[in-house]
Amino acid sequence: MNLLENIKEALNSVKVNLLRTILTGTIIAIGITSLVGMLTAIDGIKSQIEESFSGLGANNFDIKSKVGGTMVQEGKSEKIFPLVKYKEALAFQSEFRNSGVSTVFSTVSGAVEVKRGSKKTNPNVRVTGVDDFYFNIKGIKIEKGRNFSNTEVTYGNNVCIVGIDVVETLFGKDENPLNDYISFYGKRYTIVGILEKQGSVGGDSGPDRAIFIPVENASRLDSNGTFRYTITASGTDPLKLEYEMGQATGVMRKIRKDRIGEEDSFEIAKSRSIGESLEQVAGYLRIGGFTIGFITLLGAAIGLMNIMMVSVTERTREIGIRKALGATPLRIRQQFLIEAIVICILGGILGVFLGIGIGNIVANAIGPGGFLIPWLWILVAFIICVIVGLASGYFPAYKASKLDPIESLRYE
Known part of the structure; x- marks a missing residue:
């Protein structure tokens, strides 16, 4: 079983267990929405204030x-x-x-x-x-x-x-x-x-x-x-x-x-200038927003790890069959890690869209302005999704790779 087949198998597992994927992805999406939404709102409000006071003290x-x-x-x-x-x-x-x-x-x-x-x-x-x-x-x-x-x-x-x-x-x-x-x-x-x-x-x-x-x-x-x-x-x-x-x-x-x-x-x-003072305040707000979003994501990561552990237990016989057919512990680990990362990325995509929408709604509710797309925070969000997927999926994947194939085949 090569890596490409492993990716296909992981994606198929995500598709078959659609309800589990939706629920798990939603947990991640809430964390990413919190992170991207707050940071988008902060940048949007800052941009509006800077536009209102443009030029005051800038030169x-x-x-x-x-x-x-x-x-x-x-x-x-x-x-x-x-x-x-x-x-x-x-x-x-x-x-x-x-x-x-x-x-x-x-x-x-x-x-x-x-x-x-x-x-x-x-x-x-x-x-x-x-x-x-x-x-x-x-x-x-x-x-x-x-x-x-x-x-x-x-x-x-x-x-x-x-x-x-x-x-x-x-x-x-x-x-x-x-x-x-x-x-x-x-x-x-x-x-x-x-x-x-x-x-x-x-x-x-x-x-x-x-x-x-x-x-x-x-x-x-x-x-x-x-x-x-x-x-x-x-x-x-x-x-x-x-x-x-x-x-x-x-x-x-x-x-x-x-x-x-x-x-x-x-x-x-x-x-x-007003812009310099505003940037300093916005920096503190970003730190606060990032901290709150990180704590939310930490809770989401723990929830994902719990669901992946349950998934390993449910699929014990499947793991035993794969090992009997020659799958190595590395391939088993790869499959579960890929599943966790895919779920995180799907949740991250949903979270990014929700975060951008909510952040811009909050910013425009405070004062009329344009539509802001925070490309930096989108990139950060996807990097965090991959890290969360790796961190949450590693222990369940390690546990799955260590299962005894004979005992796994006997599991009901």
């Missing part, structure tokens, strides 16, 4: 003051570099304009009390000086009103854009905050825009509890010259980001008058 990089002055060996400290000044940031923005768009901003304070008549906020409002490019580059939407005009940014007018928490604290439901006034730092500012609600993460309300003023206006509050100005530049192409960062480094070194051979007196680094 951005930040230029900011270099932190130094920490102690090192022999009691010496690192060189302390001067802060990036407002005029230097504006000079960079002007020169970089041919390569891409950039925004200059600085945090004025994170503990400001804002007043409107007799009402006032807690002293925890963050005030930031920005220009008219800031909201577009940072992906922050203005729900009502408008962005700063170029004139307001250039001349530093007393206008502001506020978060929803500030509006809810200082204004009633029937009041319109636009073109009304609020006061902080002893100055009166006109509200020209209200930001879309962002929600809070880790107790920080972010833009919801923030006020944005023109960066020129903010620079006038920097009486001691201690504000840290940051430049976020948006490149034209993510594939050319390293090249554009190199260009930006050259421009900034020229503005800062860094000598040849000296290290940069500023920091330049890629902005942490």
Whole structure:
């Protein structure tokens, strides 16, 4: 009995015992459905979110003051570099304009009390000086009103854009905050825009509890010259980001008058994009999904092994006849292993189709999107099916190959 005949015999056995094959294959299919379904849903949801936030931070990089002055060996400290000044940031923005768009901003304070008549906020409002490019580059939407005009940014007018928490604290439901006034730092500012609600993460309300003023206006509050100005530049192409960062480094070194051979007196680094943060979260979800699917498959493998053991007992006389006709223990083992692998693959095919369908249904129920076919997880699923078939079928096959042919022929 050669290998080809053994495969034919195993397939015939699977066909003859159709009910057993269906029930066993269903056990495997449930495990594969669990694995492929969860991973497909995770990838589908991630793809939809990435499409919704495409480009936010994907090709951005930040230029900011270099932190130094920490102690090192022999009691010496690192060189302390001067802060990036407002005029230097504006000079960079002007020169970089041919390569891409950039925004200059600085945090004025994170503990400001804002007043409107007799009402006032807690002293925890963050005030930031920005220009008219800031909201577009940072992906922050203005729900009502408008962005700063170029004139307001250039001349530093007393206008502001506020978060929803500030509006809810200082204004009633029937009041319109636009073109009304609020006061902080002893100055009166006109509200020209209200930001879309962002929600809070880790107790920080972010833009919801923030006020944005023109960066020129903010620079006038920097009486001691201690504000840290940051430049976020948006490149034209993510594939050319390293090249554009190199260009930006050259421009900034020229503005800062860094000598040849000296290290940069500023920091330049890629902005942490939403895509990178999302990929990290999706990675953890995949690990969790794979673990749950693996545990389900482990239960399926034990069920398959149990059914194959029963099959060996039921077919004891058949094994005895095959051995009497000259079948070697190797051929007996091959037949049962092939049966187990075929059952697993059939169950795997069903599980893959069910998993893709369920995964895409879940992903599209959360948010409308396309149909995702996870080829990587399909390949992983079939590899797992073969491994499960080998693991589940080996012990029953080994037991069958060790049966005594005479005792097997006597078995009823």
